Amino acid sequence: MSRLFMYGTKLQEVEQLMMLVPRFAPRQKGLIVVGKTIGVKGGIQKCRSCEKCGKENCGGTACTNLTNSMGMGRVTYREMIIECFSEISHFYFRKRLSDLIASSPDGWFISEAHEKRFENVCEMLKIHKMDRNPRYLATLFLLTADGRLCSLAKEHIYYNRFEFKQIRLNGMTTNSYALYQVAKTIYTGKEYIKLNEIADRHLIDHQTFMAIIHAILIVKYGGEILSLEM
Template sequence: MSRFFMYGTSLEGIEQLMMAAPNFSPRRTGIVINNYFNCEGGAAECNCYTDICFYLKEREADEIRYKDLIQDCFSKIKSYALKNRLKLFTGNFKGELFLNNAHKERFYNELHKQDIDINDISPRYIATLFLLTADDILWKLAEHSVRPNGFDFSQIHLKEINTDGYALYQTAKTISTGKEYISINEIADEDLINDTTFKAIINAALITRYGGDVFLITK
């Protein structure tokens, strides 16, 4: 059963817009993110035909710098706003993909709870879990939706969520489902998404493209 009272009526779209987080536009406009960091068919013209890009597999992880991954992943992007933000962002990389120790603990605790190895699951799964565990409030709302084979977003009912938590949720849903729920323009907007949330989203993009090996990058 839908949580929208006006579901199936002419007012459904208006109700969904009213319930969305402030400042986020409907997904019919803007530059979409899936075209840029997905391995298959992405703008980086990756030639891989599996779920994981072999960019890291062909080289030792310690030979690859963080900014090399950013360049490879977003090299064909047309958004100057995002390019400028990425340039500032990569210069501040300290060798840690997680936002903080609490984020890291939530992420690995869930992997342990599900009894799954990070090397045995798809990059999309890793990236989605990475985003959902990035925010404490979001994780409390989403924890029960995690399944060994995916995520049931219909079970996540957003309440008391702020704009940054909403951005994390929308990006996680975009990565998991392959449908567009957030745009590059929104991610690039410093007034809409703060630096901490931006870090989580960009790192999730890298995980989606390169898999769990990204966690080995330290420079």
């Protein structure tokens, strides 16, 4: 029996939000952070490097110019982040980005356990990272970043879709809830988390913030970055 009185109705998600982790404000009209950063609604935008090279928008699902340059050692992790988030002026968000860059992460995943969970799902579903839609990979990246979230979501992850409405969110921490909300935002293109929430150090810890930023980089530059040295 479902623990939700409104299960199966249009009010199901509202009831879920009422029962979830405190401190997240109700969704209001505001900035869709991934929409502002990577153009979720309007497709991937050209990066400034492409414009400097005089390239036309190829219409691809991800910008490969900086990814290729990073693979050849021409672009650093810092430069990739600056390029991706250049239009975001939020002071505390940019301060967190600076701190992330200064921390010099060892890899794209936040832990060995995260990488193992991600790779296990890819292997189970026969997902090839290089040729999958970047938004799909970024969503999977976030849903596997936290052990509790992954255990709740794994039965609702499919080769070509995610069934967010079927994921029962119980016993989650604030950080795992933030990962879920950003994953849902990336996948649907609708706002489920606000920029000021992502920028709040008291709400989202460093590892979770790193996972969110790296997921957005995956959407921008494709799954190829996961195979690149940082």
